[in-house]
Amino acid sequence: MKFPQIHTLKQIATIINAEYVGADDFPVSGMNEIHVVEPGDIVFVDHPKYYDKALNSAATIVLINKEVECPEGKALLVSDDPFRDFNKLTEYFKPFQAASGLVAPSAKIGKGTVVQPGAFIGNNVVIGEHCLIHANVSIYDNTVIGNNVTIHAGSVLGGDAFYYKNRPSGFDKLLSGGRVVIEDHVDLGALCTIDKGVTGDTTIKTGTKIDNQVHVGHDTVIGKKCLIASQTGIAGCVVIEDEVTIWGQVGMTSGITIGEKAVILAQSGISKSLAGHATYFGYPAEEARKKYKELASIRQIPSIIEKIG
DSSP states (O other): OEEEEEEEHHHHHHHHTOEEESOTTOEEEEEOOGGGOOTTEEEEEOSGGGHHHHHTSSOSEEEESSOOOOOTTOEEEEOSOHHHHHHHHHHHHSOOOOOOSSBOTTOEEOTTOEEOTTOEEOTTOEEOSSOEEOTTOEEOTTOEEOSSOEEOTTOEEEEOOOOEEEETTEEEEOOOOOEEEEOTTOEEOTTOEEEOOSSSEEEEOTTOEEOSSOEEOTTOEEOTTOEEOTTOEEOTTOEEOTTOEEOTTOEEOTTOEEOTTOEEOTTOEEOSOBOSSOEEETTTTEEHHHHHHHHHHHHTHHHHHHHHO
16 A cells, blocks of 8 residues: 555654654655555564564565564664554555445546446546446445456445554454456356455456455455355465366465466365466365365275174
């Protein structure tokens, strides 16, 4: 998430009431999670296990809960609770804005696009040309939709990330300030839910077709010309490369990559990254022919036991 203008380290420290290590005028251009940070970004870290990863990332400002040696060319924001203060920055730069009416005045809708009754179009939404938005679709703030996109009834684009910190008092939510970006010629079925990024974009690329009741988690990137069947659940920060086929009721964990032209058969569970140009099945998902041989061997166990007995 980029700020509307460059801020100084001192200005950011003032917003969150934090100490800092670095020049007063050290430039700060945005804030992001570790997997999408760029120079000028703030990244937060609140556990020693991840200090090195944050300090050596592309981010040039580290919001951290302990003063440590600062790498050259970087700055620190020292906070007793980086998670809380990251949320403060999200609230400051991307505050919630109530919409007025079903279509916000700031929304931009392209030529030839049809919005059916009951659909909600939030603040700063951009929808391209010749799209069809069916009844009762909800498109939250800052979503960007390309041309020739169809979204069927009841789908929700831009819901918050499912991201919580477990505290003694209960679960503390990490606020979401990112977007959903849908490229051209994408079809979304009925009752799909596409969560926005925490600070970056959840992206569905050109030509992908998604069936009914599919969930896509925050910051996930789905490539071009993918086919995803109904009741699939995709966690946050997943990368699905081009021309992947995912059949019904597949579930996958966060932070993995599915290689291009992979095929994942129905009801498979994906717990790790999978290479492209192969077909997978089962839980944990493995190459389908291997998995079928394992299942065939398991079915022979009762007869083997009977023979031994």
